[in-house]
Amino acid sequence: MSKPTVFSSGYLLFRGDRPKQFLLMRHADRWDLPKGHVDPGETILQAAQRELEEETSLRAGDVLTDPSFRFVHEYIVPQERDGTRDALKQLTIFLGFLSNPQPILPSEHLSYQWFDWNPPHRIQLRTIDALLESVEAHFKQFPSWPHVSP
Numbered sequence: 177m178s179k180p181t182v183f184s185s186g187y188l189l190f191r192g193d194r195p196k197q198f199l200l201m202r203h204a205d206r207w208d209l210p211k212g213h214v215d216p217g218e219t220i221l222q223a224a225q226r227e228l229e230e231e232t233s234l235r236a237g238d239v240l241t242d243p244s245f246r247f248v249h250e251y252i253v254p255q256e257r258d259g260t261r262d263a264l265k266q267l268t269i270f271l272g273f274l275s276n277p278q279p280i281l282p283s284e285h286l287s288y289q290w291f292d293w294n295p296p297h298r299i300q301l302r303t304i305d306a307l308l309e310s311v312e313a314h315f316k317q318f319p320s321w322p323h324v325s326p
Contacts, residue, residue: 178264180250180263180265180266181255181264182213182263182264182266183213183220183223183265183266184211184213184214184265184267184268185211185212185223185227185267185268185269185270186209186210186211186224186227186267186268186269186270187209187211187227187228187239187269187270187271187272188247188269188271188272188307188308188311189210189228189234189239189272189273190271190272191274191277195292195293195294196292197290197291197292198293199232199288199289199290199291200288200289200291200299201231201232201282201284201285201287202282202286202287202289203285203286204286207289207300207304208285209269209304210227210228210232211227211231211267211269212226212227212230220268221241221270224268224269224270225239228272230284231282231283231284231285232280232281232282232283232288233278233279233280234274234280237276238274238275238276238278239272239274239275239276240272240275240322242270242271242272242273242314242318242321242322244314244318245270245271245311246268246269246270247268247269247306247307247310248266248267248269249266249267249303249306249307250264250265250266250267251265251302251303252264253265267303271314273321295308295309295312296309296312
């Protein structure tokens with residue numbers, strides 16, 4: 177199994193200046209990002225923007241997307257409900273900054289929380305911790321992003 181056959185995308189969304197805060201959505205058993213599967217005919221960015229709006233009510237116009245950051249993570253997922261076939265899934269996360277503060281209205285999660293940016297973070301080993309480590313390195317390279325303040 178060498179090529180992904182399942183694709184999803186989403187956002188790691190930040191707000192504020194000092195301290196920056198990032199948004200996570202609460203499932204019953206874990207924290208997660210606003211993300212979901214890419215629909216036929218969508219780009220991965222379009223899917224991330226659609227999922228962000230569906231899961232938080234935030235529109236693409238409320239968010240500045242960092243053009244120099246993409247976190248890509250691949251992992252095996254069951255393709256069939258009975259577990260008889262696996263697929264390679266590719267998750268792409270975009271880095272966003274809430275430029276137009278709006279209320280978060282979760283539709284697919286129990287709740288949400290803004291976490292202070294204070295690395296290192298230990299939240300969820302499989303995806304989120306590696307993503308946050310990648311963002312930490314990115315912020316060291318581009319400390320003034322975003323270039324506008326809300």
